[in-house]
Amino acid sequence: CFVAALSLNKGNVLxxxxxxxxxxxxxxxxxxxxxxxxxxxxxxxxxxxxxxENKRTVDRHNAGNNSFTMGLNQFSDLTFEEFKKFYLQTxxxxxxxxTHVLSTGxxxxxxxxxxKGNFVTPVKNQGFCGSCWTFxxxxxxxxxxxxxxxxxxxxxxEKAMVDAVAQLNPITFxxxxxxxxxxxxxxxxxxxxTADSVNHAVLAVGYGSEDNEKPYWIVKNxxxxxxxxxxxxxxxxxxxxxxxxxxSSYPLPLV
Numbered sequence: 001c002f003v004a005a006l007s008l009n010k011g012n013v014l015x016x017x018x019x020x021x022x023x024x025x026x027x028x029x030x031x032x033x034x035x036x037x038x039x040x041x042x043x044x045x046x047x048x049x050x051x052x053e054n055k056r057t058v059d060r061h062n063a064g065n066n067s068f069t070m071g072l073n074q075f076s077d078l079t080f081e082e083f084k085k086f087y088l089q090t091x092x093x094x095x096x097x098x099t100h101v102l103s104t105g106x107x108x109x110x111x112x113x114x115x116k117g118n119f120v121t122p123v124k125n126q127g128f129c130g131s132c133w134t135f136x137x138x139x140x141x142x143x144x145x146x147x148x149x150x151x152x153x154x155x156x157x158e159k160a161m162v163d164a165v166a167q168l169n170p171i172t173f174x175x176x177x178x179x180x181x182x183x184x185x186x187x188x189x190x191x192x193x194t195a196d197s198v199n200h201a202v203l204a205v206g207y208g209s210e211d212n213e214k215p216y217w218i219v220k221n222x223x224x225x226x227x228x229x230x231x232x233x234x235x236x237x238x239x240x241x242x243x244x245x246x247x248s249s250y251p252l253p254l255v
């Protein structure tokens with residue numbers, strides 16, 4: 001469609017636009033079949049329009065020089081406003097004094113609790129509800145055996161988060177999902193906001209760095225395994241990306 005738009009002044013305009021529309025609908029029908037979608041006639045053409053805009057967003061992003069790639073997924077027929085309504089829930093997360101006590105270190109360069117044993121349960125799908133907070137919390141509880149109380153240890157910055165993941169267990173954190181994140185496929189994502197208002201909760205199961213220069217978190221999501229990297233994503237570490245260090249914690253285990 002981008003090629004057709006660039007060649008409007010070269011003749012055969014109607015033919016090129018016709019094939020552009022056919023191509024868009026072909027991709028949409030493939031996606032509909034893959035995800036077992038059912039629409040009324042009116043809804044079909046509305047979702048075709050939304051899907052087409054989302055696909056163009058994905059194509060433009062992937063054609064640029066970005067730290068992560070996008071892809072079509074089960075959310076590709078939703079606008080971001082619809083996506084927020086169904087899957088996100090805004091919370092105001094004020095910065096409080098953390099209660100985590102830092103260890104003396106040193107910390108390993110790479111940590112992934114998925115490789116340490118049977119400590120991280122499979123990725124789940126929260127469905128059409130803003131229940132990510134429950135999935136994030138239970139995911140952390142599942143990773144911390146023999147929980148003694150309902151108390152949570154709050155983590156005041158990313159240094160404390162690294163310390164907890166390196167020395168103890170996976171941790172839960174909240175962050176502000178931006179429109180691009182809906183299409184995430186691979187690579188490490190980042191955003192420009194560090195707001196206290198967050199709308200999604202997830203589980204950090206490890207961390208690492210790319211070429212020892214680009215630190216990231218390894219994060220378990222709750223949108224099923226068809227999204228992202230088998231349900232996981234990487235996000236830049238050390239800069240409070242999307243406010244992720246504002247609300248982070250882990251259960252207090254029995255000692």
